[in-house]
Amino acid sequence: MxxxxxxxxxxxxxxxxxxxxxxxxxxxxxxxxxxxxxxxxxxxxxxxxxxxxxxxxxxxxxxxxxxxxxxxxxxxxxYDGLTRFDAEGAVQYALAESMTPNDAHDVWTVHLREGVKLHNGDEFVADDVIDSLRYMLDPENAFAPSTQLSFIDPDGLKRVDDYTVEMTLNEPYGPVPDAFADDRMAMRSVRGASVDEPVGTxxxxxxxxxxxxxxxxxxxxxxxxxxxxxxxxxxxxxxxxxxxxxxxxxxxxxxxxxxxxxxxxxxxxxxxxxxxxxxxASYLLVEMNTAIEPFNDPRVREAMRLIVDREQIRDNAYGGYATVANDFIGNNTACAPPEVPQRTQDLERAKQLLAEAGAQDLSVELVTDAAFPGMMETGQLIAQQAAEAGVTIEVRKLDVATFLNRWREWPFLIGFTSNPYLVTATNHFLPGGEENATNFDDAEYNAIAEKLYASTDPDEQCGYVAELQAIEHERGGDIVPTYSxxxxxxxxxxxxxxxxxxxxxxxxxxxxxxxx
Known part of the structure; x- marks a missing residue:
């Protein structure tokens, strides 16, 4: 494929x-x-x-x-992966030379590149792939992006020969090469090494x-x-x-x-x-935890989005090195954007929604690790804009470790995404996704996503992506002000x-x- x-x-x-x-x-x-x-x-x-x-x-x-x-x-x-993204966003084969599905797309055969050396001089082989995948998929190892590979049955991994692995899936899955292109899906060897100090290629x-x-x-x-x-x-x-x-x-x-x-x-x-x-396709997200108050109320989420002046963030936080976005993950797909109106600042409507939700005196803390440029500046600008609607936002900077330790617990945070949509949707919007800091769990979204990942037709996939992005825009947990x-x-x-x-x-x- x-x-x-x-x-x-x-x-x-x-x-x-x-x-x-x-x-x-x-x-x-x-x-x-x-x-x-x-x-x-x-x-x-x-x-x-x-x-x-x-x-x-x-x-x-x-x-x-x-x-x-x-x-x-x-x-x-x-380390290397089986596939990887090139500089322009194409998925290339890396340690794998090919990935071929059966007609039902529930069994994939992976042929490895021959002659690849590990740092210890040994050759990278099929056993290393199987061991790496089983480690990633073992819940006891708490590998954060494992949900991205949840379509794989760990017991269905079979060594055919030194350079061939057969993967039996839990369900049909179309974009298998894309799922492996994330840098975090690294392959390594622990033959003669420890899990904590593995050998790479x-x-x-x-x-x-x-x-x-x-x-x-x-x-x-x-x-x-x-x-x-x-x-x-x-x-x-x-x-x-x-x-x-x-x-x-x-x-x-x-x-x-x-x-x-x-x-x-x-x-x-x-x-x-x-x-x-x-x-x-790497940019920040202002994320509202939809599982807890006040952001479990979609009226509050809509109000917060209407507070944002996106042009001001583009110009002042990024010095113009950005384009205005529209509250969905959007510039990382070959598909056309959904037909939804561009959201703009509307302070009066925001005040009305907050009053309807009983949150007219809303006061919240917005946390960030400021690990990426524009994070603190965006947070501070949103705090200033919110004040005009009677909302108090305190922006707090944390060290990276403290910030990540409570990733899915913060009510209001500034996060980051960097992956094509087919990967991002799994991690960011589906239940259990390691990047799902908003704790978004929407039955309609989940059902459409299931159809998306079972599809292998690009046009059909784009139809599903547009439906998913429209849901994000309407009732998702992210404020996406810009693509920087x-x-x-x-x-x-x-x-x-x-x-x-x-x-x-x-x-x-x-x-x-x-x-x-």
Whole structure:
């Protein structure tokens, strides 16, 4: 079966010409230098340092109970999946060479790429696939995205030969290659290794890792795919985004993951720094927990959506690096959007709905880990807009670990999504989905989703997607104000970074080299 291609509007790479604002980065640069190990001149010349917000709960084994972008960046270096998304959103085969269903689409045969080496020199084989899948699907392991693979029967996994796996499914399922393309569906081997320190096939091998602080990696010379053209990678973790920008300015890091939009113009004007802006299917969501008061009342959810001035968020939180959205997950599908009206700010109608729901004096806390640019700014703008409707919103920033530990318990939070719709719907809107922070459970939505995942016809799938998006727009738990771009900034010694639809431009290193 052919993998699915998702369209992407032209991404653009640019330097931004603007007046340079002076920044006091000396103290932060010093603190970074103190936490980094000493490096010889020759080693530094062949080492790329990436800066991003870290999580003290991250693990080096890929099946974490949490889901943070810092962990995904590490997994992307150490492991591969059976399939993967390319930079433009196409699903490509990776460790698998093909995935073929029977006529009923309830048994799939996976043929593996031959000759793929693990980091310990052994060959990656069918037993590794079966062991990886059974671990992911075991409820005792609490692997967060396991619902994405719930169509697989763990007892129906069969080794045909070293390079062939037969998967018997619990029910017919159409988009199997798409489900495996998520970075978190990594394959690994525990033959001669431990579950906590498994062996991967990725472009880098792990030398050392301290969660929330630093990871050091060395290029894997026998990697089967596109090789990085530098020898070592250091991932430096920070607590806050502004510190990353300052470290880039000071030369302590080479690449800054997803820089604040307020810094784009000044960074783009600085000598020696390039700004890469990608149109993206990665964007934030303001999520209302539909299982608890006050957001179990659809009138309150509708009022909160009517409070939002989307153009102001686009312009002020993202500096124009975004487009206005319409309260459904929408720019990550090849399908046409549903025929629903564009929601705009209507404070009077919002007040009326709140009064009808007995929530005219509503006061709520909005939590975020601010791990992505625009999160705090969006929260603060919504709080200001809500005040005009008599609603009090207190925006509170948490560390990543605390935020994720109570992921599905917060009444009101700012989250993030980054996947095609066929994957997102499973995780984000269906009962038990690991990203379902809104606790959305809608009988009509669930029934249509079941039809979607049983279908293999693209036109039929698009019809179901439009119905699902219309339900999200009408009574879902998400406020989706904008679809933002993802902005990566890097020193000019880094050559070859490319735009990426799923927010990975800062840590996809195939073909990337270091100059000078």
């Amino acid at each position: 052919s993998p699915t291609r998702y369209p992407v509007s032209p991404a653009r790479r640019r330097r931004v010409a603007a007046a340079l604002a002076s920044v006091a980065a000396v103290a932060l640069a010093g603190s970074l230098a103190a936490c980094a190990p000493p490096t010889s001149g020759s080693a530094a010349a062949d080492t790329l340092t990436l800066g991003m917000v870290g999580n003290t709960k991250d693990e080096q084994q890929p099946y974490s109970t949490q889901n943070s972008v810092s962990s995904q960046a590490i997994y992307h270096q150490l 990725g472009p880098f091998m792990l030398d050392a890792f301290t969660a929330g602080q630093q990871a050091t990696l060395t290029r894997f010379g026998d990697y089967w795919g596109a090789q990085p053209k530098f020898e070592r990678l250091t991932v430096q973790f920070f607590q806050e985004q502004p510190a990353i920008t300052n470290a880039l300015r000071g030369g302590q890091i080479d690449v800054a993951y997803s820089v604040p939009f307020t810094d784009v113009e000044t960074l783009g004007a600085e000598d020696g720094i390039t700004v890469l802006a990608s149109d993206s 771009q993802v902005v990566t900034a890097y020193r000019d010694r880094v050559v070859g970074l490319q735009e990426d639809l799923y927010g990975r431009a800062a840590y996809q290193f195939g073909g990337v080299s270091l100059a000078g």
